[in-house]
Amino acid sequence: MTLKDLYQRPGFLLRRTHQISAAVFENACASVGLTPAQYGVLTVLSSEPGLDQTRLARALAFDKVTVMRVCKGLEERGLIERRIAEHSRRQMAVVLTPAGKKLLQQARGPAEQAYQRLLSPLTLTQRQQLIEILETLTQGLADEARAPFVPLLPPATTEPAAEPTAAPKARARRTNTGQVKATRPR
Structure with missing residues (x-):
């Protein structure tokens, strides 16, 4: 394998694109002090207040350790609160605080600028x-x-089941x- 081959591999290019994406986002959102992961957590919680940490992790494709680390940092900044979930005392429900809602609102413009910048080429x-x-x-x-x-999306509309056929x-x-x-x- 040559270096040219290495540099044209999808894994290399996806990793490099991720590095650039994170840098573009962090530069655009420096004024609000958010990382892409933090912005993702705040955005999901804005749509689904009181979500438990397991579903929050799955909604962002994070492992449990990552979502706990991100939530801890946001909680220390007073942007979210973790409480015992009403439906299960073994789970933690996560909600935005008023400060979290305000910061998310302030971050929407810079996040959109980052998105546009990333795709500008x-x-x-x-x-x-x-x-x-x-x-x-x-x-x-x-x-x-x-x-x-x-993903936390509304369920797809279901149509009546068709008659079974030989081919799937x-x-x-x-x-x-x-x-x-x-x-x-x-």
Whole structure:
């Protein structure tokens, strides 16, 4: 393998893209002092107040240690509170504090600027293709992930069951952005 081969491998390019993505986000959000992981936690909790830490971790594809570390830092800053969950005394529910809601609101503009900056080298068509390719890759290899990803999206509308046939039909599957696509059964 040559260095050129190494530098063109998907793993190398994805890792490098992640480094750049994190740097672009952190530069844009320096004024609010948030990392991408912290912003993700605040965003999820804004949509799902009182979510338990396990579901929070799955909604962001974090392992339990990472979500606990991020929550601890946000709690120390007074941006979230962890409480014993009402439905299970063994789980912790996480909620945004008023300060957390305010900071999230302040961070939305810089986060959008980071998103636009990250995609700025691409045309609109390339942006759409990139998202589709990344969704295909992450969904196709989801079983290989170290942490599960369970998006918090409204359930897909279900249609009446069709009559069974000899050949299996494609099934609907939600993408990371909530779109429904047909996939082949395994």
